[in-house]
Amino acid sequence: xxxxxxxxxxxxxxxxxxxxxxxxxxxxxxxxxxxxxxxxxxxxxxxxxxxxxxxxxxxxxxxxxxxxxxxxxxxxxxxxxxxxxxxxxxxxxxxxxxxxxxxxxxxxxxxxxxxxxxxxxxxxxxxxxxxxxxxxxxxxxxxxxxxxxxxxxxxxxxxxxxxxxxxxxxxxxxxxxxxxxxxxxxxxxxxxxxxxxxxxxxxxxxxxxxxxxxxxxxxxxxxxxxxxxxxxxxxxxxxxxxxxxxxxxxxxxxxxxxxxxxxxxxxxxxxxxxxxxxxxxxxxxxxxxxxxxxxxxxxxxxxxxxxxxxxxxxxxxxxxxxxxxxxxxxxxxxxxxxxxxxxxxxxxxxxxxxxxxxxxxxxxxxxxxxxxxxxxxxxxxxxxxxxxxxxxxxxxxxxxxxxxxxxxxxxxxxxxxxxxxx
Amino acid sequence: xxxxxxxxxxxxxxxxxxxxxxxxxxxxxxxxxxxxxxxxxxxxxxxxxxxxxxxxxxxxxxxxxxxxxxxxxxxxxxxxxxxxxxxxxxxxxxxxxxxxxxxxxxxxxxxxxxxxxxxxxxxxxxxxxxxxxxxxxxxxxxxxxxxxxxxxxxxxxxxxxxxxxxxxxxxxxxxxxxxxxxxxxxxxxxxxxxxxxxxxxxxxxxxxxxxxxxxxxxxxxxxxxxxxxxxxxxxxxxxxxxxxxxxxxxxxxxxxxxxxxxxxxxxxxxxxxxxxxxxxxxxxxxxxxxxxxxxxxxxxxxxxxxxxxxxxxxxxxxxxxxxxxxxxxxxxxxxxxxxxxxxxxxxxxxxxxxxxxxxxxxxxxxxxxxxxxxxxxxxxxxxxxxxxxxxxxxxxxxxxxxxxxxxxxxxxxxxxxxxxxx
Numbered sequence: 147x148x149x150x151x152x153x154x155x156x157x158x159x160x161x162x163x164x165x166x167x168x169x170x171x172x173x174x175x176x177x178x179x180x181x182x183x184x185x186x187x188x189x190x191x192x193x194x195x196x197x198x199x200x201x202x203x204x205x206x207x208x209x210x211x212x213x214x215x216x217x218x219x220x221x222x223x224x225x226x227x228x229x230x231x232x233x234x235x236x237x238x239x240x241x242x243x244x245x246x247x248x249x250x251x252x253x254x255x256x257x258x259x260x261x262x263x264x265x266x267x268x269x270x271x272x273x274x275x276x277x278x279x280x281x282x283x284x285x286x287x288x289x290x291x292x293x294x295x296x297x298x299x300x301x302x303x304x305x306x307x308x309x310x311x312x313x314x315x316x317x318x319x320x321x322x323x324x325x326x327x328x329x330x331x332x333x334x335x336x337x338x339x340x341x342x343x344x345x346x347x348x349x350x351x352x353x354x355x356x357x358x359x360x361x362x363x364x365x366x367x368x369x370x371x372x373x374x375x376x377x378x379x380x381x382x383x384x385x386x387x388x389x390x391x392x393x394x395x396x397x398x399x400x401x402x403x404x405x406x407x408x409x410x411x412x413x414x415x416x417x418x419x420x421x422x423x424x425x426x427x428x429x430x431x432x433x434x435x436x437x438x439x440x441x442x443x444x445x446x447x448x449x450x451x452x453x454x455x456x457x458x459x460x461x462x463x464x465x466x467x468x469x470x471x472x473x474x475x476x477x478x479x480x481x482x483x484x485x486x487x488x489x490x491x492x493x494x495x496x497x498x499x500x501x502x503x504x505x506x507x508x509x510x511x512x513x514x515x516x517x518x519x520x521x522x523x524x525x526x527x528x529x530x531x532x533x534x535x536x537x538x539x540x541x542x543x544x545x546x547x548x549x550x551x552x553x554x555x556x557x558x559x560x561x562x563x564x565x566x567x568x
Numbered sequence: 569x570x571x572x573x574x575x576x577x578x579x580x581x582x583x584x585x586x587x588x589x590x591x592x593x594x595x596x597x598x599x600x601x602x603x604x605x606x607x608x609x610x611x612x613x614x615x616x617x618x619x620x621x622x623x624x625x626x627x628x629x630x631x632x633x634x635x636x637x638x639x640x641x642x643x644x645x646x647x648x649x650x651x652x653x654x655x656x657x658x659x660x661x662x663x664x665x666x667x668x669x670x671x672x673x674x675x676x677x678x679x680x681x682x683x684x685x686x687x688x689x690x691x692x693x694x695x696x697x698x699x700x701x702x703x704x705x706x707x708x709x710x711x712x713x714x715x716x717x718x719x720x721x722x723x724x725x726x727x728x729x730x731x732x733x734x735x736x737x738x739x740x741x742x743x744x745x746x747x748x749x750x751x752x753x754x755x756x757x758x759x760x761x762x763x764x765x766x767x768x769x770x771x772x773x774x775x776x777x778x779x780x781x782x783x784x785x786x787x788x789x790x791x792x793x794x795x796x797x798x799x800x801x802x803x804x805x806x807x808x809x810x811x812x813x814x815x816x817x818x819x820x821x822x823x824x825x826x827x828x829x830x831x832x833x834x835x836x837x838x839x840x841x842x843x844x845x846x847x848x849x850x851x852x853x854x855x856x857x858x859x860x861x862x863x864x865x866x867x868x869x870x871x872x873x874x875x876x877x878x879x880x881x882x883x884x885x886x887x888x889x890x891x892x893x894x895x896x897x898x899x900x901x902x903x904x905x906x907x908x909x910x911x912x913x914x915x916x917x918x919x920x921x922x923x924x925x926x927x928x929x930x931x932x933x934x935x936x937x938x939x940x941x942x943x944x945x946x947x948x949x950x951x952x953x954x955x956x957x958x959x960x961x962x963x964x965x966x967x968x969x970x971x972x973x974x975x976x977x978x979x980x981x982x983x984x985x986x987x988x989x990x
Contacts, residue, residue, distance in 0.1 A: 562945075
């Protein structure tokens with residue numbers, strides 16, 4: 147069977163099996179996740195052994211140590227997977243939620259309820275954790291999953307999926323709801339992305355290049371994750387004692403994540419006070435700086451190294467300790483810059499003036515606006531979702547951190563007593 | 569300028585102007601719609617004159633009379649456009665709705681609010697009404713609109729857009745939020761569909777062929793509307809006195825609309841009682857029938873004309889007085905048939921047994937499930953939305969009739985007092 151046939155076969159199996167999931171109760175789905183957690187713990191030696199094979203192969207192929215670390219499973223990480231499954235199991239059931247309800251003049255009862263999305267494909271890189279994290283989120287939200295991980299984690303992912311399916315076999319949910327899409331053949335990714343009608347949604351998780359490829363090539367609906375050129379705007383009316391920690395936290399707390407800030411914008415009126423300390427603090431923290439003409443002069447004056455910011459700099463997601471700095475004349479000017487260079491992810495304003503915060507919010511066009519707090523809070527766990535399958539920065543369907551609800555769709559249930567249109 | 573440049577230019581203008589809309593209050597948007605309504609009434613002679621040009625051209629080109637009727641504007645239809653604008657203006661503001669709110673343990677206030685989607689393209693055929701209907705829905709939901717209508721309605725659409733823009737010029741909302749995409753050049757459709765990043769969403773309204781083309785070719789996110797192969801399943805435990813009117817209404821009330829039923833499925837146990845009357849009533853109503861082997865025998869026995877149903881029949885959206893009839897063994901079997909041949913639109917069950925209704929709902933995977941009522945109720949106006957831009961039968965973002973809310977997205981607003989991640 148070629149890649150297209152393989153994926154088609156898996157998708158059809160998953161679709162047929164999904165029926166056992168859409169007719170399962172919340173209690174049954176929860177019990178299934180607990181069974182998976184227990185199975186992961188019981189079979190951790192098997193999981194670690196398969197992972198060791200992947201690691202050995204990675205070493206033999208001279209994989210970069212940082213990448214090896216992402217591939218690596220330890221007893222602690224395996225325990226984390228099991229505990230994560232239980233945490234998701236304990237979340238409120240996202241299905242069967244009545245989102246809207248009304249009784250029409252003709253007596254019809256109208257209800258909009260949340261239902262499973264259907265068959266969801268995950269295309270992801272490196273970390274085998276995602277295999278379990280994604281599977282349990284998708285199961286809890288009533289979805290069948292086609293998991294297409296990285297070929298570097300092939301053995302780990304194979305065992306993890308086997309453990310999950312064996313656990314499901316002890317429940318009334320069919321093991322066929324979780325399918326591993328073979329990763330040896332690159333063509334299976336493309337086949338998955340083109341399985342429109344058989345697969346309802348594809349979610350990419352990984353590098354910007356992977357996300358771009360999936361979103362561009364997929365005929366299956368996708369949710370675009372990642373891409374975070376985030377900004378911190380320190381307003382004329384900012385409380386500097388909040389602004390500095392917020393700035394440093396947004397840039398340096400975990401620079402590789404999409405919600406890290408890449409650009410600092412400072413209002414001209416507060417720049418004399420704030421810019422020197424901001425540049426110094428960033429520099430002390432090891433941040434490489436690119437600055438516009440105004441900020442450049444301040445940097446030079448205080449002996450802080452920075453280079454002139456180019457157009458390219460302004461729209462770069464550095465992912466490391468590197469940042470752009472600019473001075474703007476107003477909230478609107480900050481919003482203009484963000485509209486031009488941002489990726490609709492997370493934008494922060496530090497201000498004590500409510501009107502300016504409100505204006506910034508009204509002009510922002512992004513997944514999350516932070517007012518007097520760090521951009522690093524755009525995070526499902528931090529926001530209390532309990533689970534996060536990724537952070538969407540598109541506008542359609544889900545925006546921001548995606549928890550269980552994002553993996554559902556809706557159905558209208560209209561109940562009558564024989565009413566017809568006249 | 570070629571088509572790509574033309575559309576790009578319009579999209580950028582619309583994007584820049586959208587700021588005047590996203591910062592307008594609900595009261596200001598409402599007032600703008602009332603201004604548009606008044607302007608339509610005041611300038612109705614101008615509108616009708618332009619339409620007469622389109623009609624003259626259509627006649628000269630031998631356009632089918634039914635198509636001419638869709639193109640035609642009358643004083644009554646123009647009044648309808650103006651009244652429609654006021655109705656939409658009076659709807660609850662879909663923006664700024666707090667969808668979720670919580671206070672995190674660290675004191676952060678978390679709010680998910682509804683915000684404008686952005687710049688939305690409409691690609692539609694024939695009826696000039698859509699120019700106004702779409703414009704007012706999109707304006708009320710804070711969106712800029714690129715309207716690409718049919719070349720057959722070019723003069724009508726030009727004047728309608730001019731009237732709308734002139735009315736906006738009397739408000740603080742920029743007229744540039746409503747752009748007419750030239751329809752003489754076919755290439756402007758493709759340019760609109762490929763303006764990813766400049767245009768946030770494209771909605772097609774028209775024939776199945778148009779919808780298919782838009783959804784397949786667009787790199788801009790789309791919402792798939794239309795395609796309705798809807799079913800009425802009469803269960804073992806149906807109340808026949810409800811079933812017959814529901815069946816006839818679902819098929820014959822307005823057969824050309826997507827929510828008309830195309831297939832009747834009858835449980836084997838009730839077939840002896842129900843099938844003969846159903847076939848007779850359909851036949852008397854002028855419905856051409858295709859039947860499976862079991863239903864065919866009943867038809868023959870009672871002298872009712874029908875032909876054997878093929879695979880092709882089962883998945884056909886007839887759009888006229890034509891219908892398939894089949895007999896099934898169970899709720900699950902009905903659900904299987906629907907899963908195979910349906911288009912996830914509207915599925916109806918007639919039953920007095922709650923468990924069967926619940927099972928049907930759990931197995932259904934569609935925009936709307938009707939229990940003991942007609943499929944014709946999948947309709948924004950009927951469901952009390954007050955406005956409907958189309959009926960989505962996809963799973964992402966919006967499902968079923970789309971009112972103002974479907975034209976919004978969400979933003980998280982996180983308000984703090986200097987909190988940072990530790």
